[in-house]
Every structure is written in C-alpha cells, then in structure tokens.
Amino acid sequence: MEHPATISKSIGLTLRKDKLYYFKYSRTGIPFSGKKTHYFTDGKLCFEGDYKQGKPFGIHKYFASDGMVQEISYIEGEINCIEYYYENGELFERTPYKNGLRHGVSKVYDKNGLLVTLRSYKDGELDGVCYKTSGYKPGTWWHVPHKSDCLDKSEKDSETQLTFLLNP
Secondary structure, eight states: OOOOEEEEOOEEEOOTTTSSEEEOOOOOOOOEEEEEEEEEEESSSEEEEEEETTEEEEEEEEEETTTTTTEEEEETTTEEEEEEOOTTSOOOEEEEEETTOOOEEEEEEEEOOOOEEEEEEEETEEEEEEOTTTTTTTEEEOOSSSSSSSGGGOOOOSSSEOOOOOOO
16 A cells, blocks of 8 residues: 655654654754644645653554554653554554553454454563454453464464453
C-alpha cells in the first residue's frame, strides 16, 4: 500500500543527543513545548501529539490512510502504552510498556471487541505465556508454553486447554 505524503502544520522537530526534541533549526537550546501536527496532502490528520520541555507528553495519535489509528501514551517522556484501533473505532491491541520495552500483558481483540489473544511480556521479551482463542468457542483458550509467538492450534505440538473468565 502506498502512503500519501504528509505536510506539517508546525515547524519540524529534531531529537538531539540529550534525548529531547527541539525545533529543527533552533540554536536557542530551548527544548520544544507545544502541540505538533501533521496532515496528509488531502488535508486529513496524520499525526498529533504534545511535547513538554522537549519530551513527548500525553497521548500521541497516528492516523493511517486506511482508517487504523495508533495511540502512544507517554509519561515523563517514556512510552507507557501503545494501542491500535480498527477503522470502526474498536480497540485492536493494547500493549503496556516499561522503560521503553513491552512489559505486562498485551491484549488483542477482534473487530467486534472480543478478546482473542493474550501475550505476556517481561523486559521486551515474550515470557512464554500466551493464550489464544483462535476461533474456538468463547471461554476456551489455548496455552502456548514456550518462548514463541502465539500459534494456531493446528500448528502446535503440545497444548493445554484452559477455560477461565477474563475481564477484558
């Protein structure tokens, strides 16, 4: 898929060695604070996000031309969570972060909002716990007990059927 070109509503930013954002050609040494936005050439919003004293702040939203949305939540300049949304507005995936790495339980949903996959991460690595409905009846989950990504039941050698209630 070809992505349309983008135009900026604000002056470009650059990330310097001190890990702070500045106006691209600024020589003042003052980190950027304010809202940054980009638009596709057709005028539709492509990106919006705030910066405070040179650090990403709050929620940064990226809009794809196909309707998908990515939201990155920042606390004190560090990624706290990344969420992806379907074009219908339903949550597709939510992944928590710690120290810039995936950390915690990542949840994936289908277009109707049904939780379909759980992946547990620790310090950026899949920690071996993965559950996936993979089209089975709601409430029936399959556990992948090794350090790989989730696989469909037909691709797994050994699995344990688990039935439990989840609060998505």
